[in-house]
Amino acid sequence: MSEERKQWIPAADSSVELLSSYGDVESWDVDIADAGVRLDAYLADYYDQYSRSFLQKLVKDGKVLVDNRPVKNNYRLTGGEVLCVQIPQPEQLDVSPEPIPLEILYEDEDLIFVNKPKGMVVHPAPGHSGGTLVNGLLYHCGSSLSGINGVLRPGIVHRIDMDTTGVLVVCKNDLAHNHVARQLADHSITRKYYAIVHGVITEDSGTINQPIGRSRTNRMKMAIDIMNGKRAVTHYRVLERYKDYTYVECQLETGRTHQIRVHMTSINHPLLGDEVYGSRKTPFHLQGQTLHAGVLGLIHPRTGEYLEVCAELPEYFLRLQNSLRNQK
Template identity: 60%
Template sequence: MNFVEIRVPSALCPVRIDQYLATLKEPEISRSYAAKLLKEERILLNGKPAKASTKLKAGDVLSLDLPAPVALDVEPEDIPLDIIYEDQDVLIVNKPKGMVVHPAAGHAQGTLVNAVMYHCGSELSSINGVMRPGIVHRIDMNTTGLLVVCKNDQAHKSLAAQLKVHSITRRYVAIVIGNLREDEGTVDAPLGRSKKDRKKQAIDELNGRPAVTHYHVLERFGGAYTLVQCTLETGRTHQIRVHMASIGHPLLGDEVYGPKKCPFDLEGQCLHAQVLGFIHPRTGEYVEFSSPYPAYFEELLTKLRNKYNS
């Protein structure tokens, strides 16, 4: 165990406990990790179990009972990776549809982490002692496209800081249901866990975290479907899926936030992480990578063009 006591400075007050903890450099704690510690009552505020929503005041004392880092119990697996770029600091991978990013209940094997561990060996960051070596951000199992994996803690800290200030370029392409009225627009709606279904995300104006998605129409297919480019200003769980559904245009194939039945034989939502750009942690220069449409996406576009635009 690692016990840490912190006296809150006046400069940052008032501020929520989870937000304050995420600003610390030592110990380094993400908001998600802070939420876990709070749930387990490992964080005390002035000697009493703390709640994430509590606003801190100058002079408050936080006592943190940090568990020892959990040994990673994940086996490396020789799974082929579509590597777009690699150097001593980062690995850019083009994730296929159906692959889970990191191990979880029901997905202990066959994940991107299993594959990356085999490819990189011990060259992976270990920030927070979590069960996700090298993973700074993730995309859903049935979303394809680009992910950056960090090979050391310095790279991880740099990329995490860029994510925090929303400076990383992340552009997706999606096929949505219906015909968008405007050629472009922005959905600015905070997201949080759904109170009706804990497995889903929902717009939560009161307690949700800020979420902004910019969309731009690339191609229309009659009045039935639209190909759009979505640029993330923030990166919340299921953000594009929830935001597009909220304006009446859920992603084609998304049975969670859209219709339960799909007229095409699809495996989940039509969503592809096409462009990823960031400041390289070692060189300080901006780098950008792109990924072509996956085969299923191209085939579907051909079908839609033949049916609606021929």
């Protein structure tokens, strides 16, 4: 699928008739490059703000048509089909304040830095309508969040994966949002992550400069793509070596989706616990990748001074390190 979103166009009359009870329809022609991709995986790539289970239910309920007919989730695209999809408008989601405990690392009239725990989704989407960071922020901040990203993502200017822990900045007003967004766009924000990877890295430091794009074989994943990927640079530094693993600091020069996970896998050192990009078994009971956003630094939108906020390693990470140090 093209990296650019398809244009919203009216669906064929027959498709509209079939789906009319469900509202407006988004329709487009499937690119020939997506031939062989499962329908549910293709939809999860296109609508990456929604959970895969939500999209699979739409297919099961007949709300996704391929050439004017309903199909199953395991349907393999051939390229050239007309795809018609109806998804409820985001406003139909009930985004309510929830008294979710938040670890506030820093807060002022413009910004709030939060230490996101493992397993927490950043903002609501179908399939993740409650218990998100945004629900907790609405309870904590009330209406004091920027509105640039709409009602589902108030104040959210960047995200980290559900199973990645660590510091994330949220903007309380549009001035702050625009200022931070510009820094993200020009890659001037300091972002240091801490990870445990498979294998022992022999060199003390290194740089991975490999472009990243959507995987051509699995649209749910990102991959190194020399021809069509976007520039991606990760600087890593070894902090500690264990028997079969390495503790590293990764500093992002760019911020592509799953960048650290893809880059470390590309040098044969996938993140411990990463079931998407890592194929190696682990004896530890982990919930997703062992990755922590430890440092976030930026120019404050009001004072013009550099502000750096740190989040301590989570308890599970420290316990894991102790176990690795005791391995023989």
